[in-house]
Every structure is written in C-alpha cells, then in structure tokens.
Amino acid sequence: MSTLLNSLTTELRRGTLTLAVLSQLRTPQYGYSLVQLLEQCGISIEQSTLYPLLRRLEKQELVTSSWDTTESRPRRYYVLTPYGIDIYQQLKKEWEKTSQELSLLLKGEDNG
Amino acid sequence: MRMIDLYIQEVTRRLPEKSREDIALELRSTIEDMLPDDYSEEDVKPVLEKMGNPAILASGYLDRPMHLIGPRYFDVYINLLKLILPIAAVISLISLIANTIISYSGEEAVLNVVLDVIGLGIWGIISTGIQVFFWVTVVFAIIERTDHKNSQTPLTACFKEWTPDDLNNISYIPKEKAISKVEVFLGLLWTAIWASGYFNAASLLGVYEKGSNGLEFVTPTFNQEVLLSYWLLVVVVIGLEIAVDMYKLTTGQWTRKIAVLNTVMHGVSSIVFIVIISNNQLFNPAFVTYMTDLFSITGDFDNWFSWGAISAFLLFAVVDVYQGFRKANIKK
Numbered sequence: 001m002s003t004l005l006n007s008l009t010t011e012l013r014r015g016t017l018t019l020a021v022l023s024q025l026r027t028p029q030y031g032y033s034l035v036q037l038l039e040q041c042g043i044s045i046e047q048s049t050l051y052p053l054l055r056r057l058e059k060q061e062l063v064t065s066s067w068d069t070t071e072s073r074p075r076r077y078y079v080l081t082p083y084g085i086d087i088y089q090q091l092k093k094e095w096e097k098t099s100q101e102l103s104l105l106l107k108g109e110d111n112g
Numbered sequence: 113m114r115m116i117d118l119y120i121q122e123v124t125r126r127l128p129e130k131s132r133e134d135i136a137l138e139l140r141s142t143i144e145d146m147l148p149d150d151y152s153e154e155d156v157k158p159v160l161e162k163m164g165n166p167a168i169l170a171s172g173y174l175d176r177p178m179h180l181i182g183p184r185y186f187d188v189y190i191n192l193l194k195l196i197l198p199i200a201a202v203i204s205l206i207s208l209i210a211n212t213i214i215s216y217s218g219e220e221a222v223l224n225v226v227l228d229v230i231g232l233g234i235w236g237i238i239s240t241g242i243q244v245f246f247w248v249t250v251v252f253a254i255i256e257r258t259d260h261k262n263s264q265t266p267l268t269a270c271f272k273e274w275t276p277d278d279l280n281n282i283s284y285i286p287k288e289k290a291i292s293k294v295e296v297f298l299g300l301l302w303t304a305i306w307a308s309g310y311f312n313a314a315s316l317l318g319v320y321e322k323g324s325n326g327l328e329f330v331t332p333t334f335n336q337e338v339l340l341s342y343w344l345l346v347v348v349v350i351g352l353e354i355a356v357d358m359y360k361l362t363t364g365q366w367t368r369k370i371a372v373l374n375t376v377m378h379g380v381s382s383i384v385f386i387v388i389i390s391n392n393q394l395f396n397p398a399f400v401t402y403m404t405d406l407f408s409i410t411g412d413f414d415n416w417f418s419w420g421a422i423s424a425f426l427l428f429a430v431v432d433v434y435q436g437f438r439k440a441n442i443k444k
Contacts, residue, residue, distance in 0.1 A: 032145035049172065051139070052173045
C-alpha cells in the first residue's frame with residue numbers, strides 16, 4: 001500500500017518541480033545551491049531529475065547559463081531569461097488557481 | 113577521486129559527443145560541492161548514491177525515449193501486428209502446401225508427406241511470425257525515434273489523431289453477419305489444395321495399394337490429358353474463388369453483393385465441375401476396371417461415380433449459397 005502512496009505522491013509532485021525550480025532562479029544559482037535552497041523549503045528533488053531539468057529549461061530558453069570561474073572551482077550558474085520570467089509568472093498564476101480550486105474541493109469534503 | 117571519474121564516465125558515455133565535456137564539468141563541480149573540502153573515497157559513496165543510477169541521469173539529459181515503442185504508436189503497432197501476422201502465417205502455409213503438392217513425385221507415402229507438411233507448416237508459421245514481428249517492430253522503433261513532435265496523443269490506424277469523424281469509417285458488424293478471417297483463410301487453403309491437386313492429379317489422385325515400401329501408387333484416377341485440357345476453365349474458377357475470398361476479407365460481413373458474388377462463383381464452378389466430370393474420356397480405363405472389380409459393381413462405374421460427385425457438389429453449393437443470402441438478409 002505504501003508503495004502505491006509513494007508513487008502517487010511522486011506523481012503529484014512531479015508537475016510542481018518545474019515551478020519550484022523556476023521560482024528560485026530569479027537570482028543566479030548553481031546546481032548545488034539550488035538543491036540547498038529547495039531543501040530549505042522542504043522540497044527534496046532527485047539530483048538525477050534536477051540537472052537534466054536545468055538543461056531542458058535552457059533548451060526551452062526559459063533560463064540561460066554561464067560558467068563562473070572566479071571561485072575556487074568553476075560553477076555553472078543558471079538564471080531566468082525575460083521570457084522565463086514571463087512564463088514563470090503565468091505558471092505561478094495557474095498554480096495559485098489550481099490550489100485554490102483544490103482546497104475548495106477538499107474543504108467541501110471535510111464539511112460534508 | 114577515482115570513483116567520481118568513473119561515475120562521470122558512466123554518465124557521459126551515454127551522451128552525444130558534443131555535450132559530454134560540458135556536462136562532465138558541471139557534474140564534477142556539483143559532486144565536489146556536495147563533499148567536504150578534504151574528502152576520502154568513503155565520503156564519495158553516499159554522494160554518488162544521491163546522484164543516482166548513471167543510466168537514469170544520462171537518460172534525463174537525452175531527449176531520446178527509454179522505451180522501444182511509446183504510447184503514441186503502441187496502438188497502431190499492435191493493430192498492425194494483429195492484421196499482418198495471420199495473413200503472413202496463412203500465406204506461408206498455403207505456399208508450403210501448394211509447393212509440396214506440386215513437387216510431389218508419388219514415391220513417398222501420403223501419410224508421411226502430410227506429417228511433413230504439418231511439421232514444416234508449424235515451423236514455417238513460427239519463423240514467418242518472428243520475421244514479421246521483428247521487421248514491424250524495427251520500423252516502429254525507427255518511427256518513434258524520428259518523430260520529434262512532442263505530442264503523446266495516441267494515433268489511429270491512419271497515423272492521425274482521433275476525431276469523431278473516424279467513427280464513420282467503421283462499419284458496425286453484428287455477430288451473425290460477420291465473416292471470420294478463419295473462414296476466409298480456410299477457403300483460400302481449400303482453393304490452394306484442390307488447385308495443386310488438379311495440376312498434379314497424375315501422381316496424386318488414384319489407387320494406392322499396400323506394397324513393400326508402404327503405400328504404393330497403382331493407377332491414377334483420371335486421364336491426365338483430358339483432365340488438363342480444361343485448365344483455362346479451372347484457372348477462371350481459381351481466380352473467382354480467390355477474388356470472392358479477398359472481397360469477403362475486406363468487407364468482413366455478409367452483404368447482398370457478396371451473396372450474389374458467392375452465387376456466381378458457385379454457379380461457375382458447378383458448371384465447370386459438371387462439364388469436366390461428365391466427359392466420358394475423363395476416367396482412366398485402368399482405374400474404372402479396378403474399381404468395378406473392387407466393389408463388384410454391376411453396371412457403369414463412371415456414371416454412378418459421376419452422378420454421386422455431381423449431386424454432392426451441387427448440394428454443397430446450394431447450401432452455401434442459401435447460407436450466404438440468409439446471413440446477408442439478417443437485419444440488425
């Protein structure tokens with residue numbers, strides 16, 4: 001039973017990952033700093049999902065990346081493009097709408 | 113250090129050449145970010161465990177699917193296999209049977225030949241099936257990999273997305289009117305058997321007697337020259353039978369048109385049959401004498417035999433024609 005619950009939870013969260021990642025990329029972040037930021041907010045993300053996801057977002061022109069070699073080890077920083085900011089805002093609205101609708105539904109169940 | 117190198121190699125070897133270096137560099141910096149400044153091999157293990165299976169990580173970087181045939185093509189793929197596999201199996205079986213009958217020299221016992229055909233037939237069907245399965249799968253796997261549209265919507269048999277208009281192309285077939293594929297294939301098989309039999313009657317049809325090497329062919333039933341002089345008519349009948357079978361296969365149900373065609377086919381084949389069998393030169397005199405002796409029939413063996421055969425043939429034809437019209441007229 002718990003494996004079913006696990007897979008359902010993963011499925012439920014998968015769609016929100018892109019939004020979570022986009023929300024943290026308004027300021028430039030490198031891979032590990034992004035993981036830490038997300039973990040601080042309680043969102044754990046598989047590393048094997050995150051790095052490919054960042055590449056995909058770059059391919060979709062939502063983020064740009066650049067190497068920073070000024071520090072002790074080179075790091076690849078990702079940041080939202082103007083197009084990315086636009087998409088992020090719209091996605092955020094969608095999410096807020098969805099979560100409102102859903103909480104209404106779930107509340108209705110509690111009362112009934 | 114070594115484990116990190118190996119891990120990165122395991123990921124990048126699955127990636128296209130041009131992106132390898134960049135991704136390797138990023139992975140290395142990420143992994144080192146997760147480690148303390150002064151780390152040992154023991155520290156590396158849990159970090160790599162967090163990074164996960166290199167194959168999964170690599171497949172995340174690739175847009176290539178991790179399946180052979182995905183949801184977009186799966187339904188078309190299965191339907192096509194279901195359509196092609198039985199046709200391929202029947203064609204291989206029919207060609208095997210026809211080939212065996214045509215190349216039959218009359219030296220081997222019929223039973224052995226039949227057993228051989230069954231064995232070879234099973235083997236032929238299996239190997240044809242595997243071939244068809246392989247090639248259809250290869251073609252679909254290639255299509256899956258060359259189609260770069262992101263849509264996952266399954267496609268219909270016309271390789272388009274489904275619309276309600278597609279329902280107009282499907283005919284509703286009630287069970288009582290349906291013509292099963294098995295029925296059609298058995299029909300084709302029967303045509304193949306009798307046609308090959310006709311052209312090889314000299315060495316196939318006749319009297320067999322138990323001899324020193326099992327069954328021995330004693331004397332043919334027919335006068336081969338007379339029999340074969342009707343070849344043009346026979347070819348017409350073969351063509352008609354195949355045409356009707358094919359038409360049945362594509363329509364899938366009894367309609368008035370098919371019932372009429374079926375009647376025409378039976379009419380023509382009955383006439384041809386009667387014409388051939390009522391030729392009094394048809395039977396091999398040796399065969400007639402043999403049979404007359406065997407059953408000690410008083411009277412005319414050819415006549416007796418001919419009338420029996422004609423009645424049986426006509427009876428079968430009439431029943432089939434009647435059934436055709438009955439099924440075509442079922443209203444549903």
